[in-house]
Amino acid sequence: MGRWLPLGVFLALAALLGAGVLMNAGKTQTEIESPLIGQPAPDFALPDFADPVTSVRKADLLGRPYLINIWASWCASCREEHPVITDIAQSGRVHVIGYNYKDAPDDAARWLQQFGNPFHRIIVDAEGTAAIDWGIYGAPETFLVDANGIVRWKHVGPVTPDVVETQVWPLLATLEAER
Amino acid sequence: MNTLRRLVIALALLLAGTAAALHPKDFQNPEEEARYRALAKELRCVMCQNQSLADSPAGVADDMRQQVLALIREGKTDAEVTAFFKARYGDFILYRPEVTPVTWALWFGPALLLLVGAGVVVSIVRRQKTNAPANPPAEDRQEW
Numbered sequence: 001m002g003r004w005l006p007l008g009v010f011l012a013l014a015a016l017l018g019a020g021v022l023m024n025a026g027k028t029q030t031e032i033e034s035p036l037i038g039q040p041a042p043d044f045a046l047p048d049f050a051d052p053v054t055s056v057r058k059a060d061l062l063g064r065p066y067l068i069n070i071w072a073s074w075c076a077s078c079r080e081e082h083p084v085i086t087d088i089a090q091s092g093r094v095h096v097i098g099y100n101y102k103d104a105p106d107d108a109a110r111w112l113q114q115f116g117n118p119f120h121r122i123i124v125d126a127e128g129t130a131a132i133d134w135g136i137y138g139a140p141e142t143f144l145v146d147a148n149g150i151v152r153w154k155h156v157g158p159v160t161p162d163v164v165e166t167q168v169w170p171l172l173a174t175l176e177a178e179r
Numbered sequence: 180m181n182t183l184r185r186l187v188i189a190l191a192l193l194l195a196g197t198a199a200a201l202h203p204k205d206f207q208n209p210e211e212e213a214r215y216r217a218l219a220k221e222l223r224c225v226m227c228q229n230q231s232l233a234d235s236p237a238g239v240a241d242d243m244r245q246q247v248l249a250l251i252r253e254g255k256t257d258a259e260v261t262a263f264f265k266a267r268y269g270d271f272i273l274y275r276p277e278v279t280p281v282t283w284a285l286w287f288g289p290a291l292l293l294l295v296g297a298g299v300v301v302s303i304v305r306r307q308k309t310n311a312p313a314n315p316p317a318e319d320r321q322e323w
Contacts, residue, residue, distance in 0.1 A: 030228055035269040042267075102238065128242045135267040137225035137239050 034135050034154045041145045042133035049100055049108070049122035056123045058149060065152075065175045066095040066120070067168070068143045069159075070131070072103040073111035075139040081158035082115050085142075088164060089118035093172055094144075098122035101131060101139050144168070146175050204248055211251055218247050218260055223274045231274050 036042075045055045069085050071078040089096040098119035100108050103126065125131050134143070144153040153171055155163060206212040216233065222243065224235035232240050232247070243264070250260045264272045276282045 032225060032271045033269055035266060128239065129246070131239075132243060132246050132267060135269070137268070 031156045032135070032137070034151070036135055036143075036151045037154060039151055041143070041149050041151050042130075044123075044130045044133065046123040046125055046130055049098070049105075049124050052105075052124065056121060061095075061097065061145070062149050063147055064095065065144065065146045065172065066097050068097045068099050068145060069119070070099045070101045070134075070136055070139045070141040072101045072139045073107040074103065075101075077158040078140045079115060081140055081160070082118075084159050084161055084164060086116060086118040087161075088159075088168065089120070093169075093176075095120040099131075099136075100124045100126075101136065102126065102128040144171060144175075147179065204244075207252075211248075214251055214257060215244075215248055218251075218257060219244055221261065221274055222247070222264055223272050225268055225272065228271075 041058060043058050045057045048054045048056050067088060071082075071085075085096060088094065096119055098117075098121070100122055103124075105124070105126075108122075108124075128136075138156070140158055142155045142159050143151055146152050152175070153167065155167070159168070204212075204215070206215065219233035220231050222232045224230045224232050224237055224240040224243075226237035226239045227235050230240075232244055246263075247260060250263060255263070261273065270276060276285060278286055
């Protein structure tokens, strides 16, 4: 009996570690769960990319849901997810707001020219200061904000077609039903 | 002698350079600097997640350090500064997690495991004592 004890302990530990591995499978290991979900989106007033003298405020975007996509020309994964973001924008179901994060305006303009501009509007956070209010820590990141300005969903890393199918469309359907 | 002097000057310059790298901000007073440094050690860099803000070279860490300093200058207390970041990035931002029921296992688990281990060792030692022959064999001193 006693000599099976180490084997038993080993199996128990293996089961524990195995469960940990399985539970984390397919997750982005560096993803931080946002405490903003269910909370009002942070107040902001950021320059409009198309017209840097005017600023876009949180209040300007209220009234209908919007997807806010944090991107930059220096961000390789943004290029990767760009067709998916474009598809969402072209569906017409939701406004997609671009959030140009810590970027140079010239580079951003060139990037949009090259890959297309699907955004309803683009706001510019050149210094990355307002990004702290959103809990942004990299690009790409994507938030879904409802008509009342409540953050409903956040995705860290590139948005894939699978994420759109399983998360974005169902949530948008819920938001449409709420209205 | 001249070489020695040059060496000393070079060394002094080198040290000055290092000091400058450690003091990237213009602090208004030593208290401000001390609070800034303490807070930067308590907050986690969200980009390179095994480093504190103080250790991280990431761009976003620098933005956050800047924010720490700005909040200190606004007159916020240390608790208000950490609360500011917690509201935006969640509990994860705290390099030392708070003691809550959720984190009990994290805080007390290792000590508990140590106690269990100690208990196992003690019981094994006791059992061997009772099992050991009362009188050691006569030729106990033999070298093999």
